[in-house]
Amino acid sequence: MASTPTPQPNPKINRIGLAVLDYRGGKTTLCAGCGHNAISERIIDAFYEMGVQPERVAKLSGIGCSSKSPAYFMSRSHSFNSVHGRMPSVATGAVLANQRLIALGVSGDGDTASIGIGQFIHLMRRNLPIIYIIEDNGVYGLTKGQFSATADVGSKLKTGVINELPPIDTCGLAIELGATFVARSFSGDKRQLHSILKAAIAHRGTVMIDVISPCVTFNDHEGSTKSYKYMKDHEEPLQDVNFVPAFEDIAVDYDPGTSVNITMHDGSQLRLRKLEEDYDPTNRIEAVKRLSLAHEAEEALTGVFYINTEKPNFADMLNMTDVPLATLPEERVRPSRKDLEECMEELR
C-alpha cells in the first residue's frame, strides 16, 4: 500500500462489502511467469481496494496474449474480446452507449503499436474516459516471437535476429495526442503499478499505462531489453508514486518541497515524491521532452509522466443526457407525431 490504510472492521471485505474473490477471474492459460498475470493481479487488487462495483466495469481487449487476460480477472464484469487492433473503437462505442461504465481496455504492443496504431491515436486524441493498459513485451507471443513495434533498437530475438527499427514510444505519443494520464510501469514493480492503477480508476479521461511485461517464453533472454533481468537492472522510476483514495484519511502529511500533490476528480490524492528535482507531471511539453531524453539515454524510465485533471473528456464534449443512451425509454428517443408532421410540412 502506498498510503497508510484506514483500519477497516473486516480486512477481508472492501468498502462496498465485497471480498477480493469477487474480483477474481478464470484460471489463466498464459505461460507461468508471464508478466501479464502479475498485471491481472494488480488490477484485481486495485479495483478491490478502490471498492469499485465489478458490474460497473466493462473490460475490452483486442487480440493477442494480452487481450486474452481479461478472462483472468473480474469475472463479474462484462468483457469484450474484439478484433485485432480495434478495441479502441469498440470501447468508444460502449462508453457512448453507457457513460456510467468504467471502461478498462487491455491491449498489447502489437495490438496497439502495429495493427492498432490508428485507432490508438484517435482514442488518445478524444480523451475518452477509459483506462488503457498496454501489456508491453516487445514481441508477438501467440504467433511465437516476432518483433513488435515497441522493440528497442539492438534488441535480440531468441533466434538471434536483431531489431534495427526504432521503437514507437506509446507514452510520448499518448501525451502529444491528448491523453490526460500517461504512465509507464513494470509488471515486476508491484508497488508502483498498484498505485498507478488505483489513481487511474479515480481519473476521468484517457489513462494510458504502458506496462513493461516480460514474455518468459520469447523475450526474456540475454540481449532483450524487455526481460525481467533487464528491467530489474535498468528501471529508473521518475517518482515514488503514492495514491490516497478519497474515502481514506487524506490528511496524511506530505512535503510540498519533495512531492507533487494532485487532487483527482473524486478528491483522491495522487502524491508523486520527486526522485528527479523539478519534474512537473502537469507540464505536457516537459513530459514529452523528458521521454525523448530517456529514449536517447536508453533509460527504462517509469512513473507518472503526465497528468491533466482539467481537460474535458470525450463524453463531456458530446453533451449527452445523464441517463445512459442505451437505456433511454421510447418516449425520449422517438419524437412525436407532431414533430413528424412538422418535418413533412417542410418538404411540401
Add this chain to the structure above:
Amino acid sequence: MASTDVALHEGTDGRSGREPVVNDFSIQVATVNGSGSQSANTVLLRTIFQMGVPVSGKNLFPSNIAGLPTWYTIRASKHGYIARKKEIDFLVAMNPETAKEDVLSLEAGAVVLYDDPLNLRSLREDLTFYSVPYDKIVAQVCPEAKLRKLVKNMIYVGVVARLLDLDMTEVEKAIRKQFATKQKAADFNWNAAKAGYDYAVSSLRKSDPFRVERMNKTAGKIIVDGNSAAAMGCMFAGVTVVTWYPITPSSSLVESLIDYMKAYRIGPDGKATFAIVQAEDELAAVGMVIGAGWAGARAMTATAGPGISLMAEFVGLGYYVEIPGVIWDIQRVGPSTGMPTRTSQGDILSVALLSHGDTKHVMLIPSSVGECFSMASEAFNLAEQLQTPVFVMSDLDLGMNNWMSDPFEYPEEPIHRGKVLSKDDLEQLGGFARYKDVDGDGVGYRTLPGTDHPSAAYFARGSGHNEKSGYSERPDDYVNNMDRLARKFEFARTVVPKPEAVADNGNAIGIIGYGTSHWALDESLDQLKREHEIECDYLRVRAYPFTTEVHDFIKRHDRVYIVDQNRDAQMLQLLKLDLPTEETGKLRSVRHYNGLPIDARSITDAIAAQEGK
C-alpha cells in the same frame, strides 16, 4: 439571332404542326458543377410539382467540386412514371464542353435551348432550337458582376417556363422556398427568372410540342431525397449512437441526421439523447457501432462500397458475437473507387456474405423514400430482435436524388429491444447462458454491461465459444453454435419484410426486381404489354434472407427475369444459393450497370429480345 433560328427551323422541318405532348417528357439541363445550377433545377422541379404533375429529378454529377460536366434530368409524367427516361426531349445546353455531344445524342424531334454563343443550330436539322443571349440578359438584371454566374441559371428557368407553359406564380413560389432564408437572393433570382421569361415572350416563338398543364396528382405529396428520408427514419426509430466516416453517396444521410437530431432530440435539459461521432475511418465507425450495440444502444453507421469492404472483419464479429447494429449502404459504382457519384446495386452479394468464414447477413432493400423512412424502424427492431448487424441497401439514385412521395406515416410499431435480461430477470432465473437456444428461434438472451447483478456478465468473444460464451475449441461446441446461427437465419426469413407482389395475374413469365429498379420496372411492364404483348407478373423483393413468397413466386412461373443493376447478376446468384436446383434453371437475367439509374426502355428491350420478340 434566336428569332431567326426559330424561323429557319420552322422553315426546314415544318414540325410546328406536331400533336402537343402534354405532361409527358424529360428535360435535361447540361451544365458545369459548382455553377449554382442545382438551385435553378430544383426550382424547375418544384414548379412542375406545384402544378400537380408527377415529376422526378435525377442529378448526374461528377466526383469533383467545380468545373466538370453535370446533367440534371427532370421528368414530368402524367402516368406517374418516375424512373429515368432514357430519351431526352428538352435539352438546356449550358456547358460548352459537352454541348456538341449532348445535341448529337438527342433523338429526332427533341428541343435544344442553348446559350447563344454556342451556336449549336448548325449541328442538326431534325431538332427544334432556341437560343438565348444569357450574358446580355444577366448584365441587365444583375448589376453585381460576381453574382452573375449564379443568377444566370435562373434565366433559363424563366425561358423554360415560357416555352413549357409553366405558371410564373408557381416559379416565384418555388424560388422563394428555395431561398427561404435569403430574401435578397430570392429577389435577385426571381428578377432573373422574369427577365428570362420576358425575353422568351418577346424573342422566341414556340414551335415544339412540349407543354405542362395543371393536374391534381401531387396534392399533399412531399419531395425529398432518400438519404434525408433515411435520416428521419433513423431518428424516429430511436437511434442513439451514430458513427460515420464521410463517403459519397452516404455522407448526406448522416449530415441530414445531425440536423434533424439537433432539432428534435435535444431534451428540455438541453442535453442530447444521442451521440454522433465522426470516426477516423470506416473500421472505427463500425467498431463503435459494435461496441455501442453490445452495451445496449441503438447504433448505426452509413457508408458505401469501399466502406463496406473495410468493415468486413467487424461485421463478421457482429455476426458471431451476435450484436445488433444497423449499417446503411448507399451503393455506388465499384469495384475499387469506381465511379463514386454514379449509382449501382453492386454490393448485394458481398454484403450478403460479408466477412470470412460462414457468415450471412440480413439486408433490407428500400425502393422508395417512403421505405427509406419505414425500413429504418424495421431495421433497428430486427437488429435487436435477431441480435445481428442489419444492412439497409439503398443506392445513390435513391439516396441523393429528389423523389416525390406521400408523406411518411408515423411508426406504429413500438421500439422492440429484443431478448435482454434485466436485473430482476436474472434474480428470478439465477443465471443465464448467453448463446443457449431457449426459444427454438436460434436467438439467445443477452445482458447489457452495467446490469447490476453478479450473474449478469458474460464474456463476448470473436473466438470459438460454447453456450455460456466460454472459450471453446471443441468440435461439438463449434458445430452446435454454427448450426444455431443457421437456425437463427432461418428464423430471420420469417420476420424480415415480405416482398411486394406488384403484378400477380397467373402469367407464365415472372420478373423479380428490387430497390430503385422498381420504378423502371413499373413502367416496363406497361411497355412490354403495349409494345410486345408480353404480360409479366412482377415481385419486388424487399429483404434477404428471401421469404417463402419469393420461392413460391419462382415456383409458380415458367421463367423468371431477375433485374439487377450490376454486371454479375448478383441477386440472381444469391437466389441460386437459396433455391432448389430444379428451380435455378428458370432464372434469366436483365442487367444494367453503366452508372446511370436503370430505365424502362433498357428492361423492355432486354426482356423482349430474350422472349424472341
